[in-house]
Each structure stands twice: as C-alpha cells, then as structure tokens.
Amino acid sequence: MKYTIAVIPGDGIGPEVTEQAKKALNAVADVYDHTFIYKEAIMGACAIDATGNPLPNETLKVCSASDAILFGAIGHPKYDNDPTAKVRPEQGLLRLRKELGLFCNVRPVKAYEQLIDNSPLKREIIEGTDISIYRELTGGIYFGIKELSDDGQIAFDGCSYTVEEIERIAHLAFKEAQTRRKKLTLIDKANVLETSRLWRKTVTALANQYPDVALDFLFVDNAAMQMILNPKQFDVILTENLFGDIISDEASVIGGSIGLLASASVGKENALFEPIHGSFPQATGKNIANPLASILSAAMLLNHLGLHKEANAIERAVQKSLSLEITTEDLNKTHPFTTSKVGDFIADYIENQDDSILNFKNIHMGQSTII
Numbered sequence: 404m405k406y407t408i409a410v411i412p413g414d415g416i417g418p419e420v421t422e423q424a425k426k427a428l429n430a431v432a433d434v435y436d437h438t439f440i441y442k443e444a445i446m447g448a449c450a451i452d453a454t455g456n457p458l459p460n461e462t463l464k465v466c467s468a469s470d471a472i473l474f475g476a477i478g479h480p481k482y483d484n485d486p487t488a489k490v491r492p493e494q495g496l497l498r499l500r501k502e503l504g505l506f507c508n509v510r511p512v513k514a515y516e517q518l519i520d521n522s523p524l525k526r527e528i529i530e531g532t533d534i535s536i537y538r539e540l541t542g543g544i545y546f547g548i549k550e551l552s553d554d555g556q557i558a559f560d561g562c563s564y565t566v567e568e569i570e571r572i573a574h575l576a577f578k579e580a581q582t583r584r585k586k587l588t589l590i591d592k593a594n595v596l597e598t599s600r601l602w603r604k605t606v607t608a609l610a611n612q613y614p615d616v617a618l619d620f621l622f623v624d625n626a627a628m629q630m631i632l633n634p635k636q637f638d639v640i641l642t643e644n645l646f647g648d649i650i651s652d653e654a655s656v657i658g659g660s661i662g663l664l665a666s667a668s669v670g671k672e673n674a675l676f677e678p679i680h681g682s683f684p685q686a687t688g689k690n691i692a693n694p695l696a697s698i699l700s701a702a703m704l705l706n707h708l709g710l711h712k713e714a715n716a717i718e719r720a721v722q723k724s725l726s727l728e729i730t731t732e733d734l735n736k737t738h739p740f741t742t743s744k745v746g747d748f749i750a751d752y753i754e755n756q757d758d759s760i761l762n763f764k765n766i767h768m769g770q771s772t773i774i
C-alpha cells in the first residue's frame with residue numbers, strides 16, 4: 404500500500420530522532436512491500452527563524468493532506484528564557500493540534516523488563532506496570548482566554564470544557580479499557596474546579612454504556628502520589644489537558660527513561676505521532692539522543708494505519724535493542740551507542756528479523772568510544 408506521511412522534524416534533537424524513525428519505516432516498507440511518501444515540513448523555532456511563523460500555512464496544508472504525521476520535538480531555550488516573547492515555538496504545535504482537531508492524546512507507559520533497574524523507583528513497585536493515558540488535547544486551560552493587564556501586574560488563563568469535548572475522548576478511553584484490563588480512572592480536581600466537576604458528571608453518565616468497565620476517580624494531587632506509590636493500580640487513565648501533560652511526564656519515570664515514551668494525537672480526520680520528550684537542546688547535533696520514543700511513535704503510526712504486524716516488527720526490534728543494550732547513553736552508561744547506530748540496528752533487525760543474529764557480532768564495532 405501507498406501512504407503519504409508528513410514529517411516535521413522540528414527543533415533540537417527532533418531531526419536526529421525523526422531520521423531514525425524514518426529508517427525504521429523504510430525497513431518496514433521494504434519488508435512488507437509498502438510505499439511511504441514523506442512530505443517534510445517545518446514547525447517550531449526553526450519555522451520562526453525561516454518565516455516568522457511557528458506554523459506556516461504550507462505545513463498545515465501538508466499535514467491535513469497526509470495519511471499520518473510524524474513529528475520530532477519543539478522548543479528552543481532562547482524562547483524559554485524570554486517571558487516577553489510574542490511568538491513561541493510551542494504555539495506552532497498547539498495550533499496544529501487545534502486546527503487538525505487532534506483532541507485525543509494517547510500515551511502508553513510500560514515498565515520494560517530490561518530497564519526496570521534503570522528507574523529510580525523500586526523494581527517491586529514498577530514491575531508489570533502497563534498504563535494507557537488518554538489526555539484531552541485541544542481544550543482546557545491550554546486554549547482558554549489569556550490576558551495580561553496593561554500594567555503587567557495581573558495575568559489570567561481561563562479554563563473551559565464542554566460536555567461534547569469530554570464525551571468524545573471519554574468514549575475512546577472507555578473503548579480502550581474494554582480491550583485491556585477494563586478499568587478506567589478519571590483524574591481531576593473536582594473538589595476545587597468547576598470544569599473537573601463537569602468531567603466527573605459527564606464521564607459518570609457515560610459509564611452505563613460500558614458496564615464491563617470499572618470506573619473510578621482520583622484527584623490529581625493524589626494521583627501524582629499514587630503514580631509513584633503504586634502505578635500497577637492503573638489501567639486506562641482519562642484526564643484533561645494540563646493534568647495529562649504533568650502526569651504523563653511523571654509516569655515516564657516508570658519506563659526508565661522519558662526517551663522511550665511515544666504518543667499518538669488523534670482527531671476525526673488526522674493523526675500525529677510524536678515522542679513525549681522535548682527538544683533536549685543540550686544534546687542537539689551530538690548524536691546522543693535516544694531515538695526509541697520516535698521509533699515507537701512510528702510504530703503507533705503504523706497501528707493507526709491498520710498495519711499491525713508492521714508495527715509489531717518495530718516494537719520487537721526495540722525490545723531487542725533494549726535486551727542487547729544497543730541503546731544511547733541515557734540507558735547505557737558504560738557502552739553507549741549513538742543515536743544513528745541505534746536507528747541502524749532497529750532498521751537492520753526489521754530487515755533481517757531473526758536472522759540478524761549474524762549482524763550482532765559486528766554491531767559493537769559501531770559503538771561510540773567518544774562518550
């Protein structure tokens with residue numbers, strides 16, 4: 404089959420990790436006889452530098468005409484440290500999510516057996532953790548009215564949600580729970596926030612359409628604690644935009660590295676796939692960033708296109724790279740591989756599958772001796 408994939412490498416390490424995801428996709432295309440047509444576009448700080456706009460219209464066009472979007476990372480320190488900047492790289496991503504209606508952000512969190520001892524959390528706490536976070540992505544405080552008084556003394560960020568916005572993602576989260584361990588936890592702050600009370604009421608009302616799913620609720624502060632105390636209690640988590648942003652970064656610690664967490668942002672017409680990590684400016688251009696989150700995002704992209712065995716081939720290759728410790732320095736302190744070598748290994752394993760044991764003898768020749 405033939406698919407058009409919009410590729411937005413973005414800022415910082417984005418281009419380096421996206422390149423590895425493309426290697427994995429090319430290997431899949433080769434083995435399973437597909438054609439992926441990549442349409443590259445710019446967004447973020449690089450787009451501001453080139454055009455003054457973090458999301459040029461051309462990028463939006465390329466994305467809406469694609470079968471799926473593969474995105475790298477966004478952000479640059481020159482904007483982070485300047486609260487007066489009128490135009491920011493992140494606005495590009497936020498506008499893209501909004502314009503394409505990518506309301507449902509899915510972030511799987513798993514404790515990989517090979518990495519359990521990398522996590523600062525104890526093995527017995529995280530072993531067996533498998534969570535799917537459903538984060539609402541186009542509403543809430545991210546997109547509310549923002550104001551700064553003329554004298555600069557008062558700032559305001561409004562937060563609103565409609566029943567419709569809550570229902571459409573809640574249905575997807577319930578359905579996901581049905582295919583898993585049949586538990587859905589709504590994370591909110593219903594003891595304080597009106598929007599959270601609407602979430603609770605709306606989600607509770609939907610629950611009778613999914614009688615096989617056990618629904619429970621947690622306040623976000625307690626949820627943040629439970630995520631570290633006993634993450635195994637979670638199956639599917641449903642939450643609003645800001646809480647989902649925070650909880651998913653916290654949850655990434657369970658996986659041993661934020662460099663492993665992939666995500667899908669799905670709407671009615673379009674879907675975007677990206678690592679949850681940022682642009683990691685300190686590592687830019689050094690060939691040391693972990694490409695696995697980007698590669699796993701490519702696997703989520705394939706699943707979205709219905710190419711499940713292809714996605715599985717990528718996931719197996721990632722498992723193999725973890726088992727053989729063909730990983731970057733965040734996961735492999737003693738003998739790290741470079742970003743591109745990890746990508747080469749993954750592509751090679753997809754191409755050769757079980758036969759690639761023959762190549763393992765040589766892979767250590769590619770190991771970095773610089774770091």
Ligand code: IPM
Pocket residue numbers: 477478493496497648679
């Ligand atoms: C994420 C990121 C974004 C967000 C930033 C880059 C705007 O942190 O995807 O989690 O806050 O949603």
Ligand code: MG
Pocket residue numbers: 648649652679
């Ligand atoms: Mg975030």
